[in-house]
Amino acid sequence: MNTARQLRDKLDHARRLLDEGEPTLATLAQNVGLSASHLQRQFTARFGLSPAEYLAQRKLGTLKLALREGSDVSAALYDAGYGSPSRVYEGGAAKLGMTPARYRSGGAGEQIRWSIADTALGQALVATTGRGIxxxxxxxxxxxLEARLRAEFPGAQLERVDAGRDEFLAPRLRAVADALAGKQAQVPLDLIGTAFQKKVWDALMKIPRGQTRSYAQIxxxxxxxxxxRAVANVCANNHVAIVVPCHRVVRGDGSLGGYRWGLPMKQRVLERERVA
Known part of the structure; x- marks a missing residue:
């Protein structure tokens, strides 16, 4: 068996051990026959997450599934391996974007105001929590558009507000309209996602206007x-058009790749930014 195949087998074994329990990095390394630092680097390179991040996502996934199926919140927390309720509020709740109890009920208790704005790119639905867009x-x-919002936040309290009729939403609508028109605008965001997703979003927002990066470069x-591929998946599931500029990410050969809002829109926005 060649060295590369042996390494893949060891990494796959490490992932199975993480699926079955909560080994420390040192224990994991000992079980698969690699040094801790080498395992950390190679696992991250293969799966896009460190062993600790992989374990955190697995636990969060277990918690989400149990809550969606109607499990008692306390039982779901302990069954997912959090040990105490405070653990999920310190880490997991930040990824859920809401408390476990609210997630269990599909986001019930979250208040989201939304409106439709006419922008340079056509109509845009803009939804905001008290923390940001x-x-x-x-x-x-x-x-x-409304159906997509309800699918994303199925149990939240959604309130449509006429443009300009809400002191909190109105300035955010103007900021979004400016951003979609290609103007410089400060748009407060409430991005809810995993550690990996947030890394990708942060990287996207650092790409200068008029430039692109490949998925591999990100x-x-x-x-x-x-x-x-994981980066491409994060881009495909971006729910904040233009402001989180996934349109600036292309394939390695320079072709556009995919885009949630259609390739003609991606081409249009990129050409506008290059001219500007």
Whole structure:
């Protein structure tokens, strides 16, 4: 068996051990026959997450599933391996974007105001929590835009507000309209996601206007050089159009790749930014 195959087998074994329990990095390394530092680097390169991040996501996934299935919150927390309720509020709740009890009920208790704005790129649904904008969706079918919002936040209290009729939402609508028109604008965001997703989003927002990066370059930039596909998946699931500029990420050969809001829109925005 060649060395590369042996390494893949060891990394796959490490992942199975993480799926079955909560070994420390040292214990994990000892079980698979690698040094801790080598395991850390190679696991991250192969799976796009460190062993600790992988374990955290596995636990969070277990918690989400149990809550969605109606499990008691306390039982779900302990079954997922958090040990105490405070653990999920310190770490997992930040990734859920809400308390476990609210997640269990599909986001019940979260208040989200939204409106439709006419922008340089057509109609945009802009939704915001008290912390900032959580969704910007583009499209001409208002019913379809609202359906996407409800699918993303199925149990939240959603309130449509006429543009300019809400002191909190109105300035955010203007900021989004400016951003979609290609102007410089400060848009407060409430981005809810995993540690990996946030790394990708941060990297995207550092790409200068008029420039592009490949999925591989973003993966390299965030320290996960073999996670190009994972980066592409994060871009495909971006719910904040233009402001989180996934349109600036292209394939390694320079072709556009995919885009949540359609390739003609991606081409249009990129050309506008290059001219500007």
């Amino acid at each position: 959580c969704m910007i969706e583009l499209g001409e079918d208002v019913a379809a 993966a390299q930039q965030i320290g996960h050089p073999r996670a190009s």
